[in-house]
Amino acid sequence: MRRSGTVPWFTVVVVALALSAGAGLPAAAETVKNPDTMVKATYGEPETLDPAYAYDTASGEVIYQIYENLIDFDHGDLSKFVPMLATQVPSVENGLVSPDGLVYRFPIRQGVRFHNGNPLTPEDVEYTFERAMLQDRSGGPIWMFLEPLLGYSTIEELAKDLAGVDSFDQVPPEVLREVYRRVDAAVEVEGDTVVFRLARPYPPFLSILAHGGSWSSIIDKEWAIAQGDWDGSEDWVRWHDPKAENDPLYDKANGTGPYRLVAWEKGNQIILQRNEDYWREPAPIKTVVIRNVQEWATRQLMLQSGDADIVTVDPPYLEQVAAMPGVRVLRRQPWLANTAAFFTFNIAVEGNDFIGSGKLDGQGIPPDFFSDIDVRKAFNYSFDWQVYIDDVNMGEATQARGPIPASLPFFNPEQPVYQLDLRKAEEHFRRAWGGRLWETGFRMTIAYNAGNDARRIAAEILEQNIESLNPKFQIDIQSLQWPTYLQAYRESRLPLFIIGWLADFPDPHNFVVPFMHSTGTYAAAQRLPAELTREIDALIDRAVSTTDPEVRRDAYYRLQQIAYEQAIDIFLVDRTQPVVMRDWVQGWYPNAIRPGEDFYRLRKASS
Template identity: 50%
Template structure:
């Protein structure tokens, strides 16, 4: 039961009410976009991970969603479908996917009207209705959004905690490093992202403040798609004839193990990350409870890779060879280099093995991942809340984000993951998550490439920044500028 604060003004001129809170949470569940965060609310509130089955059919009812969140006077009541750790539920409520929107504003912009006669029409939209509408009540309002260029936020003076110290925050997309660097050194940019390979260029620069070796709760892995879309443009002929791969190419565990042994972690972490990353054994990052530091992990070994390639598909892979494409999103040097390392090492094992590394824009990359068109894909996961469930679920559960896109299914894994989030006994949870890490190594649904250390660069006139590994991006409300 949560009492709702009165007098919180919205950017649209209204005030937040308990009905707005109820509507906001129900709308998240109604919408439930592919790859979105709704699963974190659906699990505790409805006892399911998604509103749809594998064919896209709705599997929950309006009544279930309606009764999960209710208004009682000035309070909002959440009805949990089953026992769920309170600390995790509160952590879920504290992040951006639990943001409250002004119901009237949202409906006016075409969002779900809050009624149940046609609610399924608003499920899994291609483009969210509020993507460019500002119906919030936070410290900054959306001033303008130039797609692919910049987002401009302006201070909301009626914010309930008091106005922010800065009047405006502008987030610019500047892909070209030399341009971004020059803006930073001239003082035209206050905070920038510095790719690791360019970090040396700013060493010793005046009036620059840098925080190094920031621990992260983030993991990037190479995921194998078990059932690739047969219409995928990235699998060549679609057959194991030396000119492509069949859609179920990675269902053979020997193929997955061969790819795992073909990755050179030492070279990658040294040259791409300048040593500021770690090769960890599984999806649970170091720093979270129940991380197993003694869990075996794959190491670079081309002899082993060759051994498993020769076993794959009863020898046909070795005899015929294969062709596939590995994509990366343009501008992501880390993913591009990881793909190139795999290509180089695998192609030197057998001249019949061919991999093409293709760069595409992020929207294209994301669509292809969601649709199961990528033979394998490199992507990271940043913690939504600091618990191992938040990593094993998307990485390993058949209904988890990445595992679902891969079509990876292991009933024992699903059972263990469901049990792990239900029990509160630390020793029992440890046994469960240690077992999941062991299965991850044995089954190789994906292979972790790295857990990075972070850096933060800012001009020395910036005041108020602090590091929070669970919060992505910049919290502008805390910042000020003092020259």
């Protein structure tokens, strides 16, 4: 996710499954409070409820409860799949995958209904994927379909290539119709089966389709069109790359999952109600409430009183929870996620208060401030990983050695890393901008998403260490609401943005693309220069286009080395996830890439 956030990526999600601690709290064996309702208190809220648009964990957690995919991971085992809305998992052995790996067939389950009563059909599945590819919003998740099915990272790249032009605005109508025809041919219906035709073999294809990836959630074609969405015709451009709030499915939902959307009270809470007509057994919990509570003290009180069953807790507060009587803490649960501070190489200037004067005059920074490698290296040498891991993450992290987490194949355990070294930081600051930076100084703002103390402290570490080197260096820190933060970094207005990535699928390709590819979610917002991305893009394409492990290893090792040599980011930490359980909540299980909770599996009962 994923992806950028929702509980924002740096968060520690703490599931309160047995808390009866503190003065005046109920004893562990006392009657469960609100047994039919599960309340999660977190911070941040969804950016959207459109599965094809969502690419943050806050959105993904809500979509996970409402919508379903063709297949699912086998109870958190990321190496095994089970059927969901498809009746079989395709393989070469069962004849549903062609021997060359280019054709996948999914028999669609019958008797399933969307929340509005419409039956699930193969045409709904076809529409879901074709709509997503044509919508393909900037910085979104649909590259995961476009790469295997069409051989391009964006739909605009395909259109421009076919037309032989440099701008999507220059693509003529006949080429746009050809783009539609290619999308239409990539996903087809044959009786009760949906057929995917790949442009090339793509090893992680099934992982991309599995539940947990909101982008592959199946939507109701008839309902979506009634909301004003793409009508299925060749005239698709007016639905392409919408702003979140202009998307017809922005704040409404209609899935086949165990919970229905009741209300999205923006800034406050999401309310979900059990789907009594669910095709499987109805969920044990009738009502799910996900509340946006930014203040830790309030979330803590909700947890202690039993008004919240699941609470997001940043690592600095973890010991407060663990010390409460009746609390069970599971440390270092698997979580395929990492976090970095990303430099924007060409910052958007218009109306941008984050860069002060916009000049190298001591009162701001120029838009290409981080294009100087000495600036980037100086910032890297100014970060204190040991403090960040021990005092902020409470040991629930290790230093990241680059974009690829240590638990994935082709991670290089010998890859060099930066360490806190203020002497080297000063050397690079003195060389930066031909020596003018040290003499003139600078001022800039580092923003973080409101409520995320881990990101705030990361910014403060940089502020304190960098300002200690030169009184002319000034860094301001600003809190932004989560949707505002997302928009600001995507528009390249943040000079430096701190954000994490929760895996979409368990393969190194899923990390090098968002972190390094010219069209990747974070790299595109950074506006990495072409002289870097030419080699990077070629290496990424080479690594995913082969099943030869030696070729993949060489490409991924080189990518990790480029990331270090060029200091394109401050790679912060690879994360694990502590889970704190209150004993009236049962059924929690680990899943390293799930966006939040699986409320369908949870129940409340006295232990």
